[in-house]
Amino acid sequence: MSTPQASSKVPIMSLHTFEAAGRFPSILRFATVNPPPANALARRKRLAAGVSVLSNVLLTAGKLVAFLLSGSVSVLSEALHSVGDIVASMLAYASARVSEVPADREHPYGHGKVESFAGLAEAMLLIGAGVYVGYEAIARLLNPEPIRVDIALGIILVAAVWNAFVSRYIHRVAEETDSEALRANALHLTADVFTSAGVLVALLLVRLTGNPIFDPLIALALTVWILLSGGRIAFRTYQALIDRRLPQEDIDVIVSILRRHPAVLGYHQLRTRKAGSQRHIDAHILVEDTLSLLEAHAITEEVEDLIRGELPNVVISLHTEPFRHEAAHRKREHGDEIEPTPSDR
Structure with a gap:
């Protein structure tokens, strides 16, 4: 029996009885649920990408203010992460529009891979931000500096809660539209929620103990998280760019239809x-x-x-x-x- 991708054996299915008059097969119809229209999915992708851009611009401005007021390297990591989020959101929005352009003479397979390139670019931004934050954290470990906590705590708390809602919305739309760029953007925003939580812990520890060493220590932990998130996004988008086969669940659907x-x-x-x-x-x-x-x-x-x-x-x-x-x-x-x-x- 054939395997999902290839086999030396040809699978055989029983042939339905042919109608005598036209010798045309009486074909069994299978109940299917039609997916949403492509234009509706495209509108959802554009809306989600637009929401992401606007949200990240507002949050980044708040985090930069928090860094300037507090001097915290962990808050700096959040601000830089959010700058990357703005670029990532803009890439997601642009790729969502370009990928909808119909196939043409020069691009007979369409422009869908633009989304994968956008996802890979987002991964590189995430990894770059992680490297920079790690560098700054090590510098602060070697030369600790006092930081001001109070205002930064409030801004980062609001940012974490807001990002939690936005990331869930973007992730839901990414799954419904099967958009690689939005999926990468959702992971980017989810990473923001966890890094914001880490920054809150760092700021609380500094406030409770008066010891600024917790700030760069938490920033280093966040660096590891950011680098791992970027690596996961890069791996998945790279697989799409080198034409890896569809997921096994999709293959199973195709094979089931062919066999039945x-x-x-x-x-x-x-x-x-x-x-x-x-x-x-x-x-x-x-x-x-x-x-x-x-x-x-x-x-x-x-x-x-x-x-x-x-x-x-x-x-x-x-x-x-x-x-x-x-x-x-x-x-x-x-x-x-x-x-x-x-x-x-």
Whole structure:
């Protein structure tokens, strides 16, 4: 039986009875839930990215004021992190718009990978901010300086609570629209919530003990968190850029449709990849040799529609082959044996 991506064996499915009049297959319809329209998803992506930009501009201004008033290196880490958030949010907004541009002559596969590039850029910004904060924290460890806590505490607390709400909203939209750029942006904002919590702990410890050493110590811990978050985002977006196959759950949906369809006798060379939120799928499907071109084409369109009904943002290319002819060709050229189902023996 075929594996999800490739196999030397061609899976065989039982063929549905053909109607006598037109010899056209009576095809079973599967109940599907149609995904939201593409234009509605695009509007949601743009709105979420716009909310993220506005939110980050306001929060960054507040954190910079808190740093200037307190002199805290952990607050500085928060301010720099938020500057990165502004750039990341702007990248997410721009990529959401560019990725919607339809395919053209020079870009026949569309512009979906712009989102992955934006996600990778966000990761680099996050890693750069982490390195700088780590440098400043080590400098403060070697030369501790007194800091002023009170005003910074209030600003960072408000920032943490606000970011918690915004990051949840962005993450929800990212999952609904399958946007890599928004997903990276949501992780960026989630990291902000945790770093803000760390800064609050540092400021409280300094206030309670009077010892400024807690400020750079917490900043170093935040550096590790920022670098790990940036690394996770970079790895995921890199996988999309080098055309890693779709997640296993998506593969399972495709394979299930191919195996259950009564007119599809088998399939092979199933290949998948992702460009931004767009899924690209191509495969060879095997049908009865005696079908007319119109009948085979109708089956192909039926299968494509079923896949589109289960997975959003799909571009499908199916190559239809005559079952017995392909079986003979594979045996002659590759030595593959057709493995019949029990009902065909």
